[in-house]
Amino acid sequence: MAPITASSAANRSRDDLEATWAYLQENVEKVMYKLREGVDMKTYMGVYTKVHNFCTSQKPTSTPTSNPVHNASRGAHLLGEEIYTLLGTYLSDHLKKVLVDAETHTDEALLAFYIREWKRYTDAAKYNNHLFKYLNRHWVKREMDEGKKNVYDIYTLHLVKWKDDFFMKVEQRVMQAVLKLVEKQRNGETIDQLQVKAIVDSFVSLGLDENDPTKSTLDVYRRHFETPFLQATKEYYQRESKLFVAENSVVEYMKKAEARLEEERERVGLYLHPDIMKKLTDVCNEALITDHSLLLRDEFQVLLDNERIDDLTRMYKLLSRIKDGLDPLRNRFEAHVRKAGLASVDKVATSGDNFEPKVYVDALLDIHSKYQQLVNIAFTGESEFVRSLDNACKEFVNRNEVCKSNSSRSPELLAKYTDQLLKKGAKAADESELEELLQQIMVVFKYIEDKDVFQKFYSRTLAKRLVHVSSVSDDAEMSMISKLKEACGFEYTNKLQRMFQDIQTSKDLNSSYREWYDKLLQDGGEKRAVDSSYQVLGTGFWPLNAPNTPFTPPTEVNKAVESFRRFYDQKHNGRKLTWLWQLCKGEIRANYVKQQKVPYTFQVSTYQMAVLLLFNEQETLDYAEIKEYTQLNDDILEHQVVGILMKARVLTASPDDGKPVAGTKYTLNTNFKNKKIKVNLNINVKSEQKTEADETHKTVEEDRKLLLQAVIVRIMKGRKRLRHVQLVEEVINQVKNRFPPRIADIKKNIDALMEKDYIERMENDELSYIA
Template sequence: MSSKIPAQGPPPMPTSKDDINGTWRFLEWGVDRIMFSLKEGVDLKTYMSLYTSIHNFCTAQKAVSNTNTLETNHRGAHLLGEELYHRLNNYLKMHLASVHAEMIKHSDEALLTYYIEQWKRYTTAGTYNHHLFRYLNRHWVKREMDEGKKEIYDIYTLHLVRWKEDMFGTTQNAVMDAVLRLVEKQRNGETIEQSKVKQVVDSFVALGIDDTDSTKTNLEVYRQYFEKPFIDATSKYYETESEAFLAENSMVDYMKKAERRLDEEKERVPLYLLPEIMQPLMKCCETALIQKHCNLLRDEFQVLLDNDREDDMARMYKLLSRIPEGLDPLRAKFEHHVRTAGQEAVNKVADQGESLDPKAYVDALLEVHTQYAALVQTAFTGESEFVRSLDNACREYVNRNKVCEKNSARSPELLAKHADNVLKRSTKATEDDDMEKLLNQVMTVFKYIEDKDVFQKFYSRTLAKRLVNGTSASGDAETSMISKLKDASGFEYTNKLQRMFQDMQTSKDLNSAYEEWVKQTFDTDDRKDGVDAYYQILGTGFWPLQPANTSFIPPPTIVKTYERFQNFYNSKHGGRKLTWLWHLCKGEIRANYVKMNKVPYTFQVSTYQMAILLLFNDSDTISYDDISSTTMLAKETLDPSLAIMLKAKVLTAVPEGGALTTGTSYTLNHGFKNKKLKVNLNIAIKAEQKQEAEDTHKTIEEDRKMLMQSAIVRIMKSRKTMKHQELVSETIQQIKNRFSPKVSDIKKCIDILIEKEYLERQEDGNLGYLA
């Protein structure tokens, strides 16, 4: 450290105001006191003397001037102020030369300590000198700067400029090296004096003097001489460390290390760095710690997926999300993994063939979705791109799996059957069953179904059966499910389903009105002469129900009952025709001929079975031919109805073991026994169920043709003329939410519409619309 501290008292104040040498000797002594001995400094009287000498010198020319011209006064003040400014400038150069000579004797932390000490002393002295020379600042310096003179600064800025040119340029590399070594120590776990780095940063910032306006500062010096080498050193440090660590440790351990290092660097910024360095610093660390090893990280991802390492996947996600396009390969691997998992889950239940349990199938689909949807939310923070990858994978394994190989519409069919089981009243149901949760699960799979029209057809048929047979578990659950379907696919998708519900309410009101009409129209005896019945009036256009495939002559008792209702209905709604769907009707018959503990059995039967059993009121034994001729039932319907009653031992065949054909007679089994008082004989026949499914698929194909044709006509009506390929693309776009059409099917529909003269082929090869 320089020891030039003035020991003697001040030289005398100059007697002549314009004596530059005498004035400077006096001022130099005062500046020395400020520069080297801030604690002792100068007393107020001496300070005022120094200030006065500067004032006197700068105004002396005015006093001695023999002219009053502004030019003379201005020029004189200019000359005198300039001389004083240059004397101070030269003094600072000499002062810093001595400081520099001492500084180069130090290194590392000692160098930093000396640099910071001198910087503090120097800038503090600069502040005092700035005040001391403020008359010079206010007049000569201001005037020179206003005239656009370069390299003229206010006195404090002059101090900074001198430090920057005489000290900084030759010491900044050594200072910065010392700073970087200090930071490296901290990164290696040692404790350091963070304030030293902070003070160096502040000094570099202070030296960023704006060339266009010396009263302002910028960060150019800081960025060039601190930020850039700091970033470079950080990058080199972490590149070396990461390579060494990976050579001896697992990728999971490395991720934890990288995560910790990134947090450390982020915490370092507010401690002693500028906020502006945060972005480039983090980018540099991310490049060294993540970008350079991203392939190794991505290779590990499959291992983590296979072993359900959720926490480690979350860690990898956070790391790779920091770099551009870092997650794309992970999303692709995740999508492939989920798709494979879904297909494997289906393979486990697919061997059951046609007898595949819908619940087992849907549960297999849901199990995979539930697992990986949870993973997306926890490990991947629900990020939209991972959600898209999950959706893509689920769409693939739901629509293209082993079960769907022969029939692409198998998934929506099984889902509709599962929904039917959920919504159907069952003895297996418990109070703990969460109906809303089960319905949401159905909708989860529904979202991924591509052939939504297939689901709609099967669902509408099962809904119709539940409503007609009164087997719905809950009316609220039914309406909730329709509401969910409406939200997912729109009003048109559920319009007929809602109309079915309206018909059920209308039927309820109609039955109440009918009961009142019967009471008012018939006396008590006439009312007893009939069957207790409930009627459902279903709109033909809204219910997916077809007339039976067999002729049928109902028993006289039933005829009398329904004719009475028909008369009532015609009185209410003239012109409407009622078509009776006998194959959907059912009833209960009391078997007075056989009892359990004196209570007759009750048989739950179809209308066809009822017609057969009522014949035994007149005879204990009836031949197959008599049953057939009396009921007029087709053999395909009669035989299964008899077979169920034979199997339940309600009837016995004569001869014993006789076939369902001519020559066989049947008699009531008076020794019939059953554990239940109510015996259900109205059991669905598998052959009928299979035929119904086939009929449904045929209906779907026909509906699809009509849907495609209507879409084509609608498009052409608005566009008038189109290229063939454009029409195909737009048709796919319009109907893809209902099902995925084949291009070949669309082309067939276009040909049909050309034949029907809705469209024409034009000379230029385009298709035209014919009004």
């Protein structure tokens, strides 16, 4: 038998390849053009088997080597490559024909053609991928595993050929058609959105990772669709917005821009790829907002002045979309609120110094409430606008026309208004309303810089309410203290809480005293002089001063006082009681008034009681006699006692000018008349209130000096050595929540501590703590 030569084997292999490919091409052609008609199972299995048999045939096409296994592998390798190459060539030729047909279409017709051909082509690609599965599984996989470039599975090969041989030659024309279609929609025309979506999907499908063909990227989509789409969008809106602004108001333009931005957002969901959202938003923001930001900001003040909430909301939403778009608005808003606040206070100040604290506080709250609502609605409560509001409120609350003569006027008035709310009165608010009013007090309190001034005035008024049992309710008092504690901490309210504890202790003490006194009555040791109660207050917690006048209490009162003193000394040996006569009060019955069936009851201070009880012994008294019996000084006697009794017509004077001097005679008015049976004569005099306010401010200054020195010592004790500038900064940081310290005051107290040998000055402007 004649041997088979290498050349004859190669010829036979080529014959097999040609025959195999002729069969495969015929059926691939059917798949490409007649897939809708279907491929029968016999044909499908025939193609699959042909590919399998050809690729697994052990017919080497090169010179045999000593290694038969290597020869077999090399033969299969070459045969798989031949089919792969022939299929690629076929696809390229096929797409050339498609390209020729594409040249005959434009605009929407071109899109329809592209989409139709893409659908036909990719459906065929999926089917061919199944037909050539064996080639994918073996030869293609082996080539890809070995890192060979430009080898893909059969489906991907179809996409690569589409991209290289068709897409790259028509993509510009296709995109121009897409952009025209989108522009029509932007101009209000109805379009076939599914066409654009199909184009987008096809562009995305063509993205292949060159380093890993099994992975896809968005590179093709971004380069050939996204980039021209964004550029066209930018140009469209720049052109449109420029024309619209020239012919319409700023408010109308904002409505237009708002609508356009919403349209573009919806467009992404309808037919664009989600990846474009941020870039499309940025482009639209630039063309519709950034390019016109100056125009929008110039309109902001007009909208504020006219309280156009809806338009302010619209402007906020637009400018919040661009970088630093809102900063100028926040500055203008802050200036606007500050101006409005100052104007509101000016109206109060024009009425003089006699305005009620409520009027002043309401003026502050009205402005805050108005613009807080605006911030919440128009600016969605954004933190930076809230900060602008806070800065403005802090400014007009602490520096306004009312505060011009006294920088601490705001906390003083706020404390007085709080006192009015928490004190019993005819117009007392109900529980829920009072809680709301107290919450509003805290709104203003937040902006008060001199919180120590408020604390001082508040503690004094609280003390009086507790002593005179005039609080509207203990719950309301504790609610207010709780709010202050939450805002400023435990130390701020410590004394206030201790005052409450003293009142509770006094209640228990009075119960014990009554039991003790009742036992004395039973034993016949004493007779009840007056019905009395007592409050024992700790010196260190109550902001109360000793009486500023000598005083001899009435005999009836003195007996009761001595009785309680004996009881207290038995219970607490060694403690000293100081009687605060200026805070004591009582009720006496006026049995002397003619033609009065039910006697009047006078609510009086102890000083007034002492004077009126003198008339039980004499019908007429000289001023000098009254002074001698009571030992009160002239200022108290004239203004707080005789003056008030004269004004109320309880006493009459001779001569009738009523001037309280020696020689003036006073007589009970037996014809006294009043609509009320219970008449309050214990009234504060305005001059007394002013004196008390001045004393409170002086106390604040002294407390500040002590606080600054304590803080300086505490800092230096911890740090040992510190530069002068650093010490000043730390002191400011530690006390600014109570009051804004002046640098001059800090320096003055540093010098004072040097004189007391707490600290000493070193070199290089350093200070050292002296242990």
